[in-house]
Structures are given as C-alpha cells and as structure tokens.
Amino acid sequence: MKFKLRIWRQPNTLIKGRFEEYEVDDVGPDESFLEMLDMLNEQLIANGGEPVAFDHDCREGICGMCGIMINGVAHGPKAATTACQLHMRHFKDGDVIVVEPWRAKAFPVIKDLVVERAALDRIIQAGGYISASTGSAPDANSIPVPKPVADTAMDAAACIGCGACVAACPNSSAMLFTAAKVGHLNVLPQGQAERFDRAVLMVDEMEAEGFGGCTNIGECAAVCPKEIGLDFIAMLNREYLRGKLKGAGSRNA
Amino acid sequence: MADTADTQTSKAPEPAKTILDAKTPDGPIAEKWDKARFDMKLMSPANRRKFRIIVVGSGLAGGSAAATLGELGYNVDCFAYQDSPRRAHSVSAQGGINAAKNYRNDGDSIFRLFYDTVKGGDYRSREANVYRLAQVSNNIIDQCVAQGVPFAREYGGLLDNRSFGGAQVSRTFYARGQTGQQLLLGAYQALARQIHAGRVRMHTRTEMLDLVVVNGVARGIVTRDLRNGKIERWLGDAVVLATGGYSNAFYLSTNAKGCNVTAVWRAHRRGAYFANPCYTQIHPTCIPQSGEHQSKLTLMSESLRNDGRIWAPRQPGDTRAPGDIPEKERWYYLEERYPSFGNLVPRDIASRAAKSVVDAGHGVGPRRNGVYLDFADAIERLGVNVIRDRYGNLFDMYENITGENPYEVPMRIYPALHYTMGGLWVDYNLMSTIPGMFAIGEANFSDHGANRLGASALMQGLADGYFVLPYTLSNYLAQAKLEPLTTDHEAFRAVEEEVNGRVERLLKANGERSVDSYHRELGQILWEYCGMERSEEGLKKALELIPTLREEYWQNVRVPGESEELNQSLEKAGRVADFMELAELMCIDALQRKESCGAHFRSEYQTADGEARRDDENYAYVAAWEYAGDGRAPILNKEPLTFEYVALSQRSYK
Ligand SMILES: Cc1cc2nc3c(=O)[nH]c(=O)nc-3n(C[C@H](O)[C@H](O)[C@H](O)COP(=O)(O)OP(=O)(O)OC[C@H]3O[C@@H](n4cnc5c(N)ncnc54)[C@H](O)[C@@H]3O)c2cc1C
Ligand code: SF4
Ligand code: FES
Numbered sequence: 001m002k003f004k005l006r007i008w009r010q011p012n013t014l015i016k017g018r019f020e021e022y023e024v025d026d027v028g029p030d031e032s033f034l035e036m037l038d039m040l041n042e043q044l045i046a047n048g049g050e051p052v053a054f055d056h057d058c059r060e061g062i063c064g065m066c067g068i069m070i071n072g073v074a075h076g077p078k079a080a081t082t083a084c085q086l087h088m089r090h091f092k093d094g095d096v097i098v099v100e101p102w103r104a105k106a107f108p109v110i111k112d113l114v115v116e117r118a119a120l121d122r123i124i125q126a127g128g129y130i131s132a133s134t135g136s137a138p139d140a141n142s143i144p145v146p147k148p149v150a151d152t153a154m155d156a157a158a159c160i161g162c163g164a165c166v167a168a169c170p171n172s173s174a175m176l177f178t179a180a181k182v183g184h185l186n187v188l189p190q191g192q193a194e195r196f197d198r199a200v201l202m203v204d205e206m207e208a209e210g211f212g213g214c215t216n217i218g219e220c221a222a223v224c225p226k227e228i229g230l231d232f233i234a235m236l237n238r239e240y241l242r243g244k245l246k247g248a249g250s251r252n253a
Numbered sequence: 254m255a256d257t258a259d260t261q262t263s264k265a266p267e268p269a270k271t272i273l274d275a276k277t278p279d280g281p282i283a284e285k286w287d288k289a290r291f292d293m294k295l296m297s298p299a300n301r302r303k304f305r306i307i308v309v310g311s312g313l314a315g316g317s318a319a320a321t322l323g324e325l326g327y328n329v330d331c332f333a334y335q336d337s338p339r340r341a342h343s344v345s346a347q348g349g350i351n352a353a354k355n356y357r358n359d360g361d362s363i364f365r366l367f368y369d370t371v372k373g374g375d376y377r378s379r380e381a382n383v384y385r386l387a388q389v390s391n392n393i394i395d396q397c398v399a400q401g402v403p404f405a406r407e408y409g410g411l412l413d414n415r416s417f418g419g420a421q422v423s424r425t426f427y428a429r430g431q432t433g434q435q436l437l438l439g440a441y442q443a444l445a446r447q448i449h450a451g452r453v454r455m456h457t458r459t460e461m462l463d464l465v466v467v468n469g470v471a472r473g474i475v476t477r478d479l480r481n482g483k484i485e486r487w488l489g490d491a492v493v494l495a496t497g498g499y500s501n502a503f504y505l506s507t508n509a510k511g512c513n514v515t516a517v518w519r520a521h522r523r524g525a526y527f528a529n530p531c532y533t534q535i536h537p538t539c540i541p542q543s544g545e546h547q548s549k550l551t552l553m554s555e556s557l558r559n560d561g562r563i564w565a566p567r568q569p570g571d572t573r574a575p576g577d578i579p580e581k582e583r584w585y586y587l588e589e590r591y592p593s594f595g596n597l598v599p600r601d602i603a604s605r606a607a608k609s610v611v612d613a614g615h616g617v618g619p620r621r622n623g624v625y626l627d628f629a630d631a632i633e634r635l636g637v638n639v640i641r642d643r644y645g646n647l648f649d650m651y652e653n654i655t656g657e658n659p660y661e662v663p664m665r666i667y668p669a670l671h672y673t674m675g676g677l678w679v680d681y682n683l684m685s686t687i688p689g690m691f692a693i694g695e696a697n698f699s700d701h702g703a704n705r706l707g708a709s710a711l712m713q714g715l716a717d718g719y720f721v722l723p724y725t726l727s728n729y730l731a732q733a734k735l736e737p738l739t740t741d742h743e744a745f746r747a748v749e750e751e752v753n754g755r756v757e758r759l760l761k762a763n764g765e766r767s768v769d770s771y772h773r774e775l776g777q778i779l780w781e782y783c784g785m786e787r788s789e790e791g792l793k794k795a796l797e798l799i800p801t802l803r804e805e806y807w808q809n810v811r812v813p814g815e816s817e818e819l820n821q822s823l824e825k826a827g828r829v830a831d832f833m834e835l836a837e838l839m840c841i842d843a844l845q846r847k848e849s850c851g852a853h854f855r856s857e858y859q860t861a862d863g864e865a866r867r868d869d870e871n872y873a874y875v876a877a878w879e880y881a882g883d884g885r886a887p888i889l890n891k892e893p894l895t896f897e898y899v900a901l902s903q904r905s906y907k
Contacts, residue, residue: 129442144410
C-alpha cells in the first residue's frame with residue numbers, strides 16, 4: 001500500500017509549526033499506524049532528513065502514551081482503538097492521511113506530534129487517590145465489594161490517560177478523564193471517606209490547568225479508546241455539586 | 254581471560270574469584286524476615302526528613318517504593334522516561350498477581366507458594382528471598398484493595414481467584430485482562446498523593462544515563478531531560494534502580510518500546526555485579542511476526558492455554574487451511590508428549606516445543622512461523638458465550654492485530670522474548686555490590702531463579718517496593734556514614750563529562766545506518782544463538798558477531814538532530830549501545846553455564862527425551878559478573894545456592 005502523509009512538524013514549543021508532505025510506499029496491511037510512521041522515519045533518516053517525533057511505548061493500547069489526530073479524529077478512524085493498535089488495513093491504498101498532535105491549551109507541543117500532558121497528572125495529584133499508607137490495610141476480604149460495583153469501578157478505571165477526550169473536545173475539557181478517576185474511586189466502599197473532597201479538588205484543578213468546561217457535546221466518549229461512558233460525567237457533576245454544597249474540597253494529603 | 258570464556262570440557266568449573274555473601278539472616282526460614290526486621294536500626298521520623306533518596310523508575314517496583322518512602326517521611330526524587338509515571342511498562346501485564354491467601358481453601362499456603370516458586374525457578378534462586386516474597390504476598394493484596402484496585406469479585410462481594418500458568422491452586426488475583434494497569438494505577442495514585450504532599454519530586458521524561466559513585470558509595474545520578482536535552486546531576490543519600498528488564502536486547506519482544514538496560518548497565522560498569530544475564534524468559538503464546546517492519550510482539554495471555562488446544566499439521570509443509578486438515582492429520586504435540594500436563598506445561602517447555610515443531614517444517618500461517626491455538630473444542634463443550642466471557646477482550650485484541658476471527662479460525666501463536674530473570678545482583682537487603690545502591694523489581698535477579706512463574710513478577714515488584722526496600726533502605730541509612738557532598742564534587746563532574754562525551758560521539762558518527770537497523774541485527778543474533786536453545790558453537794559465533802557489530806555501530810550509525818532538543822533517535826542510540834555490551838555478557842554467561850536449567854537450554858545438556866538436564870553439583874550457583882574494563886573479560890563471582898527446604902529434583906511434566 002502507498003500513502004500520502006501530511007504531517008505537522010514543529011521544532012519546539014516556541015517555534016510555530018506547519019504541515020509537511022511525505023509519501024510512504026510498500027506498507028503492509030498488517031502493519032500498525034505507528035509502524036507505518038517508523039517506515040517513514042527510516043526513509044527520512046536514510047535521506048538525511050529528521051524523523052518525525054511521536055510518543056509511544058507499549059504499542060498494545062494500554063500505556064496511553066501514543067496519541068495523535070489522524071484525519072481530524074483522535075486516535076484515528078477505528079472506534080475504541082488507540083493509534084498504536086490501528087492497522088493500515090483500515091485505510092485504502094493511495095489515501096491521503098493528515099497527522100497532527102493533540103491540540104489543547106493545557107497540552108503544549110514539545111515537538112512535532114509530541115505534547116506535554118503533565119496537567120492530567122496534576123489533576124490526579126489534587127485528589128485522585130485513596131489515602132491508605134502502606135502497611136495500614138486490613139485483610140482484603142474484610143471489605144466486600146458487590147460485583148456490579150466492582151465492575152463499574154473497573155469500567156472507569158480502564159482509562160489510560162491518553163488525553164484523546166481533551167483533544168476531541170471543542171472546549172478542550174478534561175471532564176471524561178476526571179470523571180473516569182472519580183467514578184472509579186467514588187463507587188467503591190474504600191473511596192467513601194474522601195468522596196466529595198476528591199470530586200471538588202479534581203474539578204477545581206482541572207479548571208486551574210486551563211482545560212475548558214463541559215457542555216455535553218460527547219465528542220470525548222466517541223473517541224475514547226477505552227469506551228469510558230458519558231454517564232461517568234453525569235456522576236461527576238452530581239458528586240461535584242453535592243461536594244460544593246457540603247463545602248468539601250479541603251486538602252487532606 | 255579469567256574463568257569465563259573457558260570452553261574446555263573440564264568437569265569442575267574453575268574456582269570463582271569471590272564467594273558472594275548474600276547476608277541472609279540465620280534461623281528457620283519462616284523466621285528470617287522477622288528476625289531481620291527486629292535486628293534493623295530504626296530511624297526516627299524527624300531524622301528521615303534529613304535524607305534524600307533517588308528512585309529511578311516508576312513501575313510497580315519504583316512507584317510503590319517511592320510512594321512508601323515518601324509516606325515514611327523521606328525526600329524522594331523519582332525518575333521515569335515516559336511522560337507520566339502511570340505509563341511504566343508494568344501497565345501492560347495482563348494475567349494477574351499471585352498471593353498465598355488460600356481464599357479458595359484449596360491447600361495453598363505461604364510454604365506452597367514458596368515451594369512452587371523455587372521449583373518453578375528450577376532451583377536457581379535464593380530460598381530465603383523467595384520465602385520472604387511468599388510471606389509478604391498477602392500484604393500486597395490487602396494494600397492494593399485498600400487503595401481501590403478493582404480486582405475481580407465473586408457475587409458475594411469477595412475476591413475472585415483463578416489458576417494461572419498451570420498452578421494447581423487458584424492463587425491468582427486479577428482485574429479483567431488489565432491487572433498490571435490496575436496495580437500500577439494503585440501505586441501511581443499513592444505516588445501522586447506523595448507528590449502532592451511535597452515528599453516526592455517526580456521527574457518525567459528524564460532518563461538516567463549514569464550513576465555517580467563517590468569513594469565507593471552510590472551518591473547520585475546524571476540524567477538527560479528528554480524534552481530539551483539538558484544534562485543534570487542529582488545528589489542522593491541512596492540510589493534505587495527500579496528500571497525493569499532487558500528483553501528489548503532482542504529487539505522484538507513483548508516489552509514496551511522504551512524498555513532498556515541503560516541504568517542497570519551503567520551501574521554495572523561502575524561496580525555493580527550483573528547476575529545470571531543468560532536467564533531470559535520466552536513466552537509461548539505471542540502473535541507471530543507478520544512482516545519485516547514489525548516493531549514489537551504482542552503477548553496473548555497464558556490463561557488461553559487453559560481452554561485452547563495447541564496443534565500443528567502432522568505433515569511438514571502442509572499449507573491447507575486449518576479447517577481442511579482432518580483431525581487425524583493434526584498433531585497435538587504437547588498433549589502427546591506430556592499426557593498429564595498437556596497444553597499447560599511450563600513456559601519454557603511449551604516454547605521449545607513450538608520452536609522445534611516450526612523448525613521441522615510444521616509451521617502455519619503466511620510466514621509458516623506459528624502453531625495453532627484452537628478453541629473449537631472448548632466452544633463446542635462450553636458454548637461460545639462462556640468463551641467470550643473468559644477471553645473476549647483477548648480475542649478482540651487478536652482479531653484487531655491479525656484481522657482473523659479466533660472464534661472461527663484457530664489463533665496462531667509463537668514464542669517471544671518476554672521477561673528477564675537476570676539482573677543486578679543484590680543481597681537479602683536488595684542492595685547491590687555498590688553500597689548505597691539498591692535494585693528492585695525486574696531490574697534485580699533475586700527471586701525467580703532460572704525461570705519465572707506466571708503472575709509472580711507483579712508480586713515481586715510490589716513486595717520489593719512496598720514491603721521490603723522501605724525497611725532495608727532505612728536500616729542502611731541509619732548506619733551509613735555519609736560524607737556531606739554537593740553535586741560540584743569532582744566525581745559528579747567527571748561522570749557528567751563522560752555522559753556528554755558519549756552523546757557527542759553518537760551524534761558525530763554520522764554514518765550510513767539507522768539505530769533501528771542495528772538494533773534489529775543485534776536482536777537477530779541473540780534470537781538465533783542466545784534464544785530458546787543455545788549451544789557452545791552458536792554462542793561462540795555470537796561472541797564473534799556481537800563485538801564486530803558493536804564496533805561498526807560506533808563508526809557507522811546515523812543519529813540525526815542535536816542533543817539540545819527532543820531527539821528520539823539519540824535516546825534509542827544510547828540504549829542500543831548499552832544493549833550491544835550487555836548482549837556479549839549474556840552470551841558469555843550462557844557459555845559458562847554448562848547445564849540446562851529453566852529458561853536456559855543448552856542443546857548439549859539434555860536428557861534422552863530432550864528435557865533440560867541440570868547439573869546441581871557444579872552449577873548450583875548465581876553467576877555474578879564483575880565489569881573489568883572495556884576490552885577485558887568480565888570476572889565471574891559466585892554465590893553458592895543451598896536448598897534446605899525444597900529438595901532438589903528433576904522437573905517432570907510428563
Ligand atoms: C506483555 C506483558 C505481560 C505481563 N504479564 C504479567 C502478569 O500477568 N503477571 C506478572 O506477574 N507479570 C507479568 N509481566 C511481567 C511484569 O509486568 C514486569 O516484570 C514488571 O511489571 C516489571 O516491573 P518493574 O517495576 O520492575 O519495571 P517497569 O514497570 O518496566 O518500570 C521501569 C521503570 O523504569 C523507568 N526507566 C527505565 N529506564 C530508565 C532510565 N534509564 N532512566 C529513567 N527511568 C528509567 C521507566 O520509565 C519505568 O518507570 C508481563 C510482562 C509483559 C511484557
Ligand atoms: S477518558 Fe478515554 S480518551 Fe480520556 S484519557 Fe481516559 S482513555 Fe483517554
Ligand atoms: S503506545 Fe501505549 S497505548 Fe499506544
């Protein structure tokens with residue numbers, strides 16, 4: 001297969017970027033999108049050019065490190081799939097493919113397709129945990145968790161922190177990401193003590209980081225590789241409102 | 254050369270240079286850890302604030318250690334090369350984590366977990382360490398549940414368990430097919446809490462490029478900020494390496510692309526002994542390579558072997574579609590050879606069998622490089638819904654990658670490099686041969702002997718990080734006489750200069766070939782000669798090929814770009830340079846070990862029916878290699894292994 005690529009090139013955060021055009025040939029249908037980019041990079045290196053920088057690590061759809069806009073869609077055309085798990089058989093021979101970084105105020109471009117997502121970590125740091133220091137835990141089976149509750153927690157906990165939801169959102173909101181963590185911890189019995197503080201602290205941090213607000217557009221869930229549902233956002237809104245009414249949101253580290 | 258590259262068939266190996274002392278406490282095995290803890294010097298909370306600890310790595314081992322040390326009140330600097338600690342390679346573990354809870358009442362116990370792990374490791378691990386691992390395994394599950402790790406539950410709300418990797422008890426805890434991710438998020442959240450509290454400073458996208466040793470004691474590291482290339486010095490009162498394994502020396506492996514040996518290898522060159530580098534594990538159920546540009550191999554969880562049947566066409570070169578091959582022309586080679594364990598034989602046996610079948614021309618798929626893992630019988634017996642319930646996400650993943658539907662056609666699988674049992678030598682306290690430098694998780698060699706059992710790496714990483722290192726490190730700091738230093742010290746300056754020199758040399762080579770092309774070539778050499786089956790002849794060949802390749806690499810590699818920017822070619826170039834050195838040590842170690850044990854299979858040392866033949870009389874030791882300078886043969890040091898609680902026996906899975 002042969003493709004024409006229009007790829008965003010940007011040397012660093014300060015210098016403005018632009019699109020460059022490339023061609024890759026001899027791509028196998030079983031190759032992944034990132035392997036196709038590897039091929040392009042080998043070609044660029046051989047011709048004395050500079051390879052395209054892109055983030056990736058596990059290449060199994062679980063680490064959340066890869067993240068690019070492919071033809072305007074976060075992680076590309078296949079639903080519930082990260083860019084690293086997207087295979088070229090989903091494209092047509094001769095396709096023109098546009099590749100861009102995540103674009104959001106809270107995600108500055110470091111180089112080419114690589115962005116800084118530390119803001120997501122800071123949302124977790126604000127309260128996305130259960131305060132249980134090592135050694136203080138009771139026997140694991142002393143806290144029964146009904147299976148449906150455990151399953152809901154796991155559905156939310158599947159979030160890989162890739163930031164596609166932010167990139168897809170016209171407001172660059174990180175509500176789906178934040179809701180996934182709050183959803184995971186707030187449904188569990190272990191998470192009750194800090195429940196309302198958690199919701200308030202994380203949402204406040206999200207706003208402070210420059211992510212936009214949620215206006216229920218739903219683009220986030222449409223691109224989420226782990227299919228985190230919008231119902232978690234509804235849940236977060238409830239938790240946040242109740243927390244605010246209770247005056248929750250004090251630091252408890 | 255010392256007693257290393259000697260290849261004569263003398264019976265007893267030459268005496269080792271040093272006999273290493275593991276500092277294992279005295280007393281009955283069940284009491285050793287309690288005794289060790291009681292004998293430790295305690296440190297008051299006020300004093301802990303005066304110490305700064307460097308933790309390199311934020312996976313299960315590093316993340317849990319950094320968080321726990323922060324909770325105790327130490328100042329911690331934690332480093333990772335990814336953009337977030339939550340992305341460490343531990344995140345990809347699928348299957349589960351073992352613990353001796355015996356919640357199933359099926360006869361499990363701490364002693365049984367200990368016994369299984371020593372036996373599974375083919376009697377090449379240290380009994381006292383393994384026993385401690387089994388002891389703290391239960392605390393890990395408690396801790397993770399308290400953090401909110403959403404383990405699978407039964408309808409009554411209690412924890413579910415499954416049997417894994419052929420274990421005869423159900424002791425594996427799991428969270429769907431994402432156990433590693435969920436355990437890592439637990440550790441990451443604990444870490445996030447400490448970062449927020451100001452106890453841990455997290456340095457992401459920062460790669461350790463060297464260790465700083467001052468007057469024989471580890472006191473810091475030198476790093477490169479991957480965003481802008483800035484080289485920096487970090488001072489600490491102790492250094493903990495939790496940087497994972499080195500499977501990526503083989504280029505194609507199930508590890509994440511960035512996994513590397515650099516931190517460990519640099520520490521080795523500064524005096525830390527490297528133990529058992531030839532113990533590398535190959536996982537039998539991975540998706541076979543599909544093309545030349547393949548960048549990694551994907552693991553299909555071992556649990557699939559519980560219901561899938563492995564077969565290949567009896568007739569070599571049979572190219573018919575699997576459905577067209579009648580039952581009597583199908584060769585269920587594992588079931589035939591191992592009637593009692595069948596498809597559930599340990600990883601090393603299943604892997605070697607697949608290789609020999611493919612090598613003999615029975616391979617399937619477009620590249621004839623796999624065997625079938627067939628669920629047709631299981632679907633008929635249990636119904637498609639049960640199979641979907643059990644393995645749905647794995648089947649989807651397989652279909653996504655290969656474009657084939659495993660509900661309808663059998664999966665194709667082949668072994669791939671997966672895990673490395675070898676690593677930095679550490680004593681009972683997890684301290685390396687450099688005082689003040691500790692190694693935890695997959696980066697050390699400590700608990701799995703010559704072969705790791707399924708679901709026990711996650712257990713070891715968290716045991717080290719949550720429950721062992723925080724004690725032993727405190728004990729070290731309570732007694733260490735550390736000289737006051739700053740990063741202006743001559744030793745820091747010298748190391749930084751060396752680091753800069755290497756970066757510059759790589760950029761200046763400006764040759765003809767990309768880093769990846771060299772990495773692939775190195776991987777092929779290792780896979781061919783130091784992979785599933787090794788021989789004296791092959792290893793000697795590899796020992797000629799590797800130094801030549803390495804030399805060419807430094808002359809002819811092309812690393813585009815500058816050092817003062819994000820430069821992924823440069824990152825890879827440094828890692829591959831270190832893999833090239835490690836690869837040689839792996840082969841030297843494999844050559845030296847004239848026996849077959851666990852994952853290390855030497856073709857010369859097998860039983861009449863092709864099984865691994867150990868030589869306990871001569872090789873029941875840990876081979877701990879000492880770096881002796883460039884161009885000089887490494888020196889072999891030995892830690893003799895004694896087995897007081899688990900009687901040495903030949904594994905049999907017939
Ligand atoms: C596909 C797969 C499935 C697996 N499934 C299971 C399973 O079901 N059960 C089980 O028990 N085990 C499993 N394992 C094994 C297990 O996941 C690993 O052995 C374990 O997670 C390693 O943890 P770690 O903390 O030692 O290292 P890692 O998780 O690899 O972490 C290494 C850390 O070090 C950092 N690092 C590395 N080098 C540097 C450097 N030079 N400078 C700075 N930072 C650096 C990285 O950023 C990372 O944070 C699996 C492994 C694979 C590959
Ligand atoms: S919610 Fe989905 S899209 Fe957003 S970070 Fe998590 S996995 Fe990625
Ligand atoms: S590289 Fe890990 S999710 Fe894509």
